[in-house]
Amino acid sequence: MKYSGTPVVTEMQVIPVAGYDSMLMTLSGAHAPWFTRNIVILKDSAGNTGIGEIHGGDYTCEALRSCTPLVVGQQIGKYRSILNSIHKASTKAKEDDGEGIQTLDISKLKFVVKAEWAIECALLDLLGQHLGLPMCELLGEGKQRDQVETLGYLFYVSKKEKAAPELSYLDESNSKDPWFRLRRTQMLTPEQIVEQAGVLNGKYGFKNFKLKGGVLSGSEEMEAVRALKQAFPDGRINIDPNGAWSLKEAIELCRPMEGILSYIEDPCGPESGFSSREIMAEFKNAVNLPVATNMIATDWRQFYHSAALKAVDIVLADPHFWGFSGSVRMAQILNDWGLTWGSHSNNHFDITLTAFAHVAAAAPGNPTALDTHWIWQDGQNLLKDTPAIKNGYLEVPDKPGLGVTINMERVMEANGLYNSLSSHDRDDALAMQYLIPGWKYDCKKPALVR
DSSP states (O other), X not given: OOOOOSOBEEEEEEEEEEEEOOOBEETTEEOOSEEEEEEEEEEETTSOEEEEEEEOSHHHHHHHHHTHHHHTTSBGGGHHHHHHHHHHHOOOOTTOOSOTTTXXXXXXXXXXXXXXXXXXXXXXXXXXXXXXOBGGGGSTTOOOOSEEEBOEEEOOBOOGGGGTTTSOOOOOTTOSSHHHHHTTSOBOSHHHHHHHHHXXXXXXXXXXXXXXXXXXXHHHHHHHHHHHHHHSTTSOEEEEOTTBBOHHHHHHHHGGGBTTEEEEESOBXXXXXXXXXXXXHHHHHHOOSOEEESSSOSSHHHHHHHHHTTOOSEEEOOHHHHOHHHHHHHHHHHHHTTOEEEOOOOSOOHHXXXXXXXXXXXOOSOOOOBOOSHHHHTTOOSBSSOOOXXXXXXXXXXXXXXXXXXXXXXXXXXXXXXXXXXXXSOOHHHHHHHHSTTOOOOTTSOTTOO
């Protein structure tokens, strides 16, 4: 009997793109007026197109393009073998010290995010189209749910005019959309954070929220958390200071928040010669709150030590760290062990939003509500049919593959913006220089505490 096999990849494109951002504040500084991503587009011998999106910058773009000979000419059904060949051919960057992002060194993020997962996404998109099945049916134990719970990702936002005219942030003050108008304005007080949550609730129906901390003093940020809980008493409220607090401070801040916070994400980092995994295990012994991370378990070896120390309860396994199959495998293990799966996010377009929907749809058990930065980029969509977030839930496309259609006109506009930028790497210290002259990143000092 003769077997025809699956369609063959005939073309691979890697297109770097950029979009506009707000002056969002984090421990590492302030977001620039733009963010960058890389788009992978695969075509196969059946005439289908598969797409994927990953971290931005020239380093990742070149890494992806170097994979082209290992992808073109291969059957899409051999996607695992294709990824394996990429892994075997790759070498570890000398700058990658294996610590993950324990101290949120943004310059190392490109070594934690793996470029090839955009290729995996595009191959799974093609395979799903060939089989007539949504991507989530090809992952783990198949589709578990039709919609995915998401949370409102809240940020402190600084005043963009302080960086003008050198840094030109997008102005949406004339928008008819209340959220679009608000997201480009300064928001630094508890009242403004509650207003932010209220507008997001009105537009997307979010009932649960996470505040990005590491910006103001811990006590000020906890005031905002308390205000959020008062405004949304039935909501699950979380905060992520990216390990900015010392162990002592984290315990002092979080003990009174038992019953207010639903979980605490990366409250403390390495100190006194001990790793984040060891310090967070001590935190868990002292505070009766579930602990989440996207910083100390970014690969399987780190996860082994995190689990052995019982340092975390919730692993936010971003598919761009773990891969699509890897993220779902993590979800299966966590579910079997009585722990919780979720996903962190970075600035992204709607291709990633769609991919997150499929991965979360295949995660067994009861995942925590997913992060997504997309709400801050909404309106800059690269798809013709972006999945919607309604009543706090992200819809999972039911068409074959990713189930969405790329808008090449929008992609090329975003590529034009990318090519107009003087730098393509993320640098959160750049905008901070306009807020605090001479500002330098310190993993133990919130961004605005100097």
